[in-house]
Amino acid sequence: MSIASRHRLRALAPLAFAALAALSTLARAADPVELQLLFPIAVGGPLTQIMDKLTARYHATHPGVEVKAIYSGTYDETMTKARAQFKAGQPPDVLIASAVELFNLRDLDMIVAYEDALKGSDTSWTKRFYEAFMVNSTQDGKTWGLPFQRSTIIQYYNKDAFRKAGLDPDHPPATWEELRDMALKLRDAGGVKFGLQIPSDNFGDWLFSALAWQNGLALVSPDGKHAYFNDPRAVEALQYWVDLGKAGAVPKGSVSWATTPKDFIEGKVAMMWTTTGNLTNVRKQAKFDFGVSPLPAHRQPGSPTGGANLYVFKTGDTAKERAAAEFAKWMSDPEQAAEWSIATGYVGSSQAAYDTPAMKAYVASFPAAVVARDQLAHYTRSLGLHGNGRATAALSDAIQAALTGTKTPKEALDGAQKTADGVLARFQK
Amino acid sequence: MSRTSVIAAGAAAVPGTAAARARRDTIGGWALVAPSLVVIAAFTLYPVVLSLVHAFTAPRGGVTLQQVHAMVDDEVLHKVFVNNLVFAAVTVPASIVIALAMALWVNGKIRGRAFLRLAFFTPTVLPMVAAASIWLYFYTPSYGPIDRLLHVFGLPGHNWLGTPETALPAIMVVTIWKEAGFFMIFYLAGLQNMAPELEEASRLEGASAWYHFRRVTLPLLMPTTLFVMVVAMTASFKQVEHIFVMTRGGPDNASSLLLYYIYKVAFTFYDEHYAAVLTLVLVATLLLLAFLQFRVLERRIHYR
Structure with a gap:
């Protein structure tokens, strides 16, 4: 570079700076609101990509808002991360977390109600969701969570294995007795290692609440202040599960939540109980003819709801809270709800989602997709309690203790009840 | 300072x-x-x-001993504490003995020595989470490699991580497998520093290899052993990543260790106050163990 040209450059510099400054002011005016979304994954399949697609589309249709979707691990890890960020004064804006966390999120004063975040706007759309999901989402007349990846537990079964065992592939077990007998027949017919798997190392409390409900008992009170873990009906239900293991209908010891879908897909187990959120993954990967059905009934049919809601964090920045609530609403709109349901198997959160053309076409081609939704007719609420999961952790431990034979169902559940009472005492005042 | x-x-x-x-x-x-x-x-x-x-403060302020009292009634705490003591009592000596054996082996003039050293050291290089994921697969009931091997010999499979009796031992195996290679490096360094004259002298005196090992090699390695022991003991209370991956402490806390329980109390139950007391217990335990090790072993060590 010659000296002359360097001089010329130096003369130009102030101009260039002025231009840059002007540009950056312009850019700042158009700076999008940036929202951080934390989301967990509890099922198989490439869900992060689908999430990125959704947030990209939101940005395309709402240029003023940019959503950074951050995959934050399991449900528990996601809560840990959200809480740590909240304590550090940098909470996420939108959180997808388990529906059972509502009590804890409110006890810690971490979230805002949609009616408050969207003050002045019409919020009648909050009435569009299935009631079964809203019992874990509304409190004190306000909406705190929007159903997003909500679920029920369904029964997946390998029709080829049914045929091999001489069972009718269109008649999955509909009672506890049938479940036990068929599981044993399937195992004895060979080909599969086990007739049935009900996971217990993770979400064991949730799966157990299905058995308890079928035996006529809701394990928690609607206000999240009382647990009924050692009710005789719960003891009976746990005894039934333990007896399944003793008879060899399910594997001995605790059964992995994470590998159960894999075991089913690889044909190692003929039937499994797990979330409907695994449906699309199983459909894509299973190389055999499979079916899904509602869970069997005992005194009554039914399943607890499960899965996660969209929560808006209390950031103190009302503009951001509003933007976050608008984004969350959009995520729960029928089109997105249908898309997420088709991509995963989770239940579409509203009837409107099932009325979209995409969903109608999907259900027509794959009727199994509505089994979990139809099971909502016999729902019980998710296992939400105050006290940051300590009571349900004690229940999970008790279930594992009984299943592995270290305690009787009664002993185990009495212990869990004692812990739960201790934890919940201060909320009952 | x-x-x-x-x-x-x-x-x-x-x-x-x-x-x-x-x-x-x-x-x-x-x-x-x-x-x-x-x-x-x-x-x-x-x-x-x-x-x-x-x-020593209550969640809502004020000095209290309520967290200390809670420890007395906390059955889960008692269980994880015993688990951790068993875990340390097994993994520390086992990984030290294996490390020493491997070091003696690859210190000799054998074929493929470099390859063996590398092979023994590889588990150490792996992140704990990766190692745990590999072993999670090994332990998979009915179709994991271990159960498959058992089937070959006509033995029934076993739910290694899902049974209370085997969950903790299964995790101990992973720890030993991972730690031994690391400690081998220290022993190898100790052996390489040893003067070859010592062995020549032993041979001239007609001492057996075992006698030489017991009376010469082992005593001279004592400083290394003390160091390795303290490191291993600390690690046995500090390493919990594999529990997250393999068992989440289950079934019914059978494979839970103290630090994992502290994590659960602090970050799942959000009870910072109780977690703080448990942390003090952990630190006190570590200090006590380190103190005992130094006291007991110091007298038996010949520093050169």
Whole structure:
């Protein structure tokens, strides 16, 4: 570079700076609101990509808002991360977390109600969701969570294995007795290692609440202040599960939540109980003819709801809270709800989602997709309690203790009840 | 830090201009340690103080012993504490013995020595989470490699991680597998430093290989053993990543260790105060064990 040209450059510099400054002011005016979304994954399949697609589309249709979707691990890890960020004064804006966390999120004063975040706007759309999901989402007349990846537990079964065992592939077990007998027949017919798997190392409390409900008992009170873990009906239900293991209908010891879908897909187990959120993954990967059905009934049919809601964090920045609530609403709109349901198997959160053309076409081609939704007719609420999961952790431990034979169902559940009472005492005042 | 003040104190005794220089030295000294001091204060001292404060205050303020009382009734805590003691009592000696055996083996003049050393060291290089994921697959009931091998011999499979009796042992195996290669390196270094004359002398005296090992090699390796033992003991209380991956502490806390339980209390149950007390218990346990090790072993060590 010659000296002359360097001089010329130096003369130009102030101009260039002025231009840059002007540009950056312009850019700042158009700076999008940036929202951080934390989301967990509890099922198989490439869900992060689908999430990125959704947030990209939101940005395309709402240029003023940019959503950074951050995959934050399991449900528990996601809560840990959200809480740590909240304590550090940098909470996420939108959180997808388990529906059972509502009590804890409110006890810690971490979230805002949609009616408050969207003050002045019409919020009648909050009435569009299935009631079964809203019992874990509304409190004190306000909406705190929007159903997003909500679920029920369904029964997946390998029709080829049914045929091999001489069972009718269109008649999955509909009672506890049938479940036990068929599981044993399937195992004895060979080909599969086990007739049935009900996971217990993770979400064991949730799966157990299905058995308890079928035996006529809701394990928690609607206000999240009382647990009924050692009710005789719960003891009976746990005894039934333990007896399944003793008879060899399910594997001995605790059964992995994470590998159960894999075991089913690889044909190692003929039937499994797990979330409907695994449906699309199983459909894509299973190389055999499979079916899904509602869970069997005992005194009554039914399943607890499960899965996660969209929560808006209390950031103190009302503009951001509003933007976050608008984004969350959009995520729960029928089109997105249908898309997420088709991509995963989770239940579409509203009837409107099932009325979209995409969903109608999907259900027509794959009727199994509505089994979990139809099971909502016999729902019980998710296992939400105050006290940051300590009571349900004690229940999970008790279930594992009984299943592995270290305690009787009664002993185990009495212990869990004692812990739960201790934890919940201060909320009952 | 203490050395700086000693220098400063010594210098201050000199009168006149020397005093000014001493002051300069003091300032310079403090300036030199300041960066580490800030880091230690922020990431060690502050958390220690905070843990102490949290441990003895109630969630809603006020001094209390309620967290200490809670420990007495906490059956899960008793279980994980015993688990951790068993875990340490098995993994520490086992990984030390295996490490020593491997070091003696690859120290000899054998074929493929470099390859063997590398093979033994590989588990150490792996992140714990990766190692745990591999073993999670090994332990998979009915179609994991271990159960498949059992099937070949006509033995029934086993739910290794899902049965209370085998969950903790299964995790101990992973720990030993991972740690032994690391400790081997220290023993190998110790062996390489040993004068070859010692072995020649033993041979001339007609001592057997076992006698030489027992009376010469082993005593000379004692400083290494002490170091390895303290490191292994600390690790047995500090490493919990594999529990997250493999069992989540289950079934019914059968494979839960103290630090994993502290994590659960602090970050799942959000009980910082109780977690703080548990942390103090953990630190006290570690200090006590380290103290005992130094006391007992120091007398039997010949430092060269």
